[in-house]
Amino acid sequence: MxxxxxxxxxxxxxxxxxxxxxxxxxxxxxxxxxxxxxxxxxxxxxxxxxxxxxxxxxEPRPGFHGVLGTNPVTGKKEPTYSSLKRRLRTYLISVPFVCLSLTWPFM
Structure with a gap:
């Protein structure tokens, strides 16, 4: 080259x-x-x-400190995140932010 x-x-x-x-x-x-x-x-x-x-x-997920649970696919112990917390985060943070972002240009 x-x-x-x-x-x-x-x-x-x-x-x-x-x-x-x-x-x-x-x-x-x-x-x-x-x-x-x-x-x-x-x-x-x-x-x-x-x-x-x-x-x-x-490490399974570096920087994440949570409760150890068994992965159903691999059978190894790794940190897990509860589904309730995941749903709350989605409904209380992500959905309002997306709705606000979609309506903001029309204000």
């Missing part, structure tokens, strides 16, 4: 078509490089056996 950029810098053309071509080349090059890097990273992760290592060391 740098060599193509140097060529465009060295030979300054007055036509905007060449800049559009360079921009398209740059877009395609960046997309291909990112996809190749993602595939290579997944290959190394699989080869080194570190695919599930991140999940072993992270």
């Amino acid at each position: 740098a060599s193509v950029g140097l060529l465009y810098y060295a030979f300054t053309w007055e036509s905007y078509d060449n800049y559009v071509i360079f921009a398209m080349f740059n877009l395609i090059w960046a997309t291909v490089i990112l996809e190749v890097w993602k595939r290579y990273s997944a290959t190394l992760t699989y080869r080194w056996g570190s695919l599930l290592m991140k999940r072993q060391f992270e």
